[in-house]
Amino acid sequence: xxxxxxxxxxxxxxxxxxxxxxxxxxxxxxxxxxxxxxxxxxxxxxxxxxxxxx
Amino acid sequence: xxxxxxxxxxxxxxxxxxxxxxxxxxxxxxxxxxxxxxxxxxxxxxxxxxxxxxxxxxxxxxxxxxxxxxxxxxxxxxxxxxxxxxxxxxxxxxxxxxxxxxxxxxxxxxxxxxxxxxxxxxxxxxxxxxxxxxxxxxxxxxxxxxxxxxxxxxxxxxxxxxxxxxxxxxxxxxxxxxxxxxxxxxxxxxxxxxxxxxxxxxxxxxxxxxxxxxxxxxxxxxxxxxxxxxxxxxxxxxxxxxxxxxxxxxxxxxxxxxxxxxxxxxxxxxxxxxxxxxxxxxxxxxxxxxxxxxxxxxxxxxxxxxxxxxxx
Numbered sequence: 001x002x003x004x005x006x007x008x009x010x011x012x013x014x015x016x017x018x019x020x021x022x023x024x025x026x027x028x029x030x031x032x033x034x035x036x037x038x039x040x041x042x043x044x045x046x047x048x049x050x051x052x053x054x
Numbered sequence: 055x056x057x058x059x060x061x062x063x064x065x066x067x068x069x070x071x072x073x074x075x076x077x078x079x080x081x082x083x084x085x086x087x088x089x090x091x092x093x094x095x096x097x098x099x100x101x102x103x104x105x106x107x108x109x110x111x112x113x114x115x116x117x118x119x120x121x122x123x124x125x126x127x128x129x130x131x132x133x134x135x136x137x138x139x140x141x142x143x144x145x146x147x148x149x150x151x152x153x154x155x156x157x158x159x160x161x162x163x164x165x166x167x168x169x170x171x172x173x174x175x176x177x178x179x180x181x182x183x184x185x186x187x188x189x190x191x192x193x194x195x196x197x198x199x200x201x202x203x204x205x206x207x208x209x210x211x212x213x214x215x216x217x218x219x220x221x222x223x224x225x226x227x228x229x230x231x232x233x234x235x236x237x238x239x240x241x242x243x244x245x246x247x248x249x250x251x252x253x254x255x256x257x258x259x260x261x262x263x264x265x266x267x268x269x270x271x272x273x274x275x276x277x278x279x280x281x282x283x284x285x286x287x288x289x290x291x292x293x294x295x296x297x298x299x300x301x302x303x304x305x306x307x308x309x310x311x312x313x314x315x316x317x318x319x320x321x322x323x324x325x326x327x328x329x330x331x332x333x334x335x336x337x338x339x340x341x342x343x344x345x346x347x348x349x350x351x352x353x354x355x356x357x358x359x360x361x362x363x364x365x366x
Contacts, residue, residue: 012069019073026074034170037111041174044107 070155076145080128080156081121081163088345089120089216092239095349096217096232098356100224108175112223115171116216118163119183123190123212125160129153130195137261140254160191171223179223186215200262203269210243211236234293235349241286242345245279245318249338252276252321253331276322279337283318287311290348299352306351310344 012020042049093116097109104112128135128146132153135141145151151159164187172180194209202208214236221232248266251258252275255267267275290311294304317337324333 010067010069015071016069019071022074023070023072023077026077034166037114037170038174040107041111044105 068152070151072145072151072155076150077159079145080125080151080159082124082127083121085124085213086117086120089213090117091346092235092349093117093216093220095352096220096235097224099231099235099352100221102225104224109224111174112171112179112220115167115175115180116183116219116223119167119171119187119219120216122160122163122167123187125156125163126187126191127195129156129160130191131199132156134200134261134263138254138257140257171219175223176226178226179219182215182219182222186212186219189215200264203264203266205264206247207244210240210247213243214239231293231298234289234298238286238290238348239345241282241289242341244282245286245314246338246341246345248275248279248282249321249334249341252334253338273325276325280318280322283314287315300355302355302358303348303351307348310347313340314344 090113093113097104097112128144131141132144132146135144136147141147146153146156164184168180168184168187171183190209190212194205194212198205198209217235217239218228218232221235222228251265251267252272255265255272258265259268266278270278287307291304291307293299294301294307314337317333317340320333321330321337324330
């Protein structure tokens with residue numbers, strides 16, 4: 001903040017904030033799906049998950 | 055005097071306003087839906103039982119891999135896309151997503167789709183998916199598309215591979231059946247895309263893409279469409295007499311193949327005016343239905359075998 005209370009640096013517009021929030025949520029969901037997928041396959045395969053056929 | 059004038063350049067970083075829909079558009083969702091469908095058929099006709107979680111994982115990875123190919127294709131072809139009315143609304147020409155953003159997005163998806171398929175399913179399938187992405191992006195997009203009129207003939211191999219990847223994901227090995235599916239899509243691609251190119255030839259000419267109608271002319275393209283349709287109909291019918299697929303598939307293939315051939319003959323004969331345009335559009339639309347119905351029949355055969363094995 002400067003002396004007049006204005007924020008320094010780049011200030012995002014509402015549209016930029018909204019699109020950034022949307023992209024962040026999408027990335028979080030994608031990571032969540034990846035975690036659930038790896039967990040589910042580990043449960044399904046059991047010890048065989050360590051077997052790596054070519 | 056200072057060599058660098060610090061006041062001359064004011065750095066203003068570009069803040070992206072791209073939303074999720076722009077990134078979804080980079081994945082080419084319509085192409086992706088066909089990839090998902092053909093891959094599902096490849097997975098379902100495989101003889102091995104696949105756990106639903108592994109089946110879902112395989113299809114998801116193949117779909118994401120196809121999306122990555124689409125994003126990397128749009129990254130490389132943004133100059134062409136901007137010149138063509140069909141593609142001018144894509145995220146990069148519209149200025150919604152930059153080329154480096156599309157490249158990063160595509161490479162990230164390609165990496166995760168291949169690694170996830172390799173780690174969770176099998177490495178043969180993962181390697182084949184990597185090869186498919188490589189073939190579409192490097193061989194088709196970068197090398198063939200701007201160089202030869204045979205671009206979509208050779209490049210069609212990339213679009214034909216998803217059912218093969220799915221079969222390998224299910225079985226861990228290759229066999230004749232997925233190669234038959236590969237050949238069907240491979241020979242389906244030229245008549246499908248040349249029909250599109252016939253009524254979009256101005257677009258392709260403006261962008262400098264050497265599609266067959268631009269390079270060899272519409273009449274030569276019509277002949278090639280007819281010849282490739284003949285081969286396609288024969289290739290699509292062959293699995294029945296060879297004993298790989300059932301009679302329902304064989305008869306469906308015969309009926310649909312007859313329709314495809316009739317429309318290709320129509321395209322060959324009607325060369326002038328609105329009749330020619332209508333004939334080409336009809337073939338293009340029917341070719342999508344043809345491939346969908348053919349693969350749907352295979353899917354129905356699998357379901358029927360599972361539900362009532364004694365009847366089949």
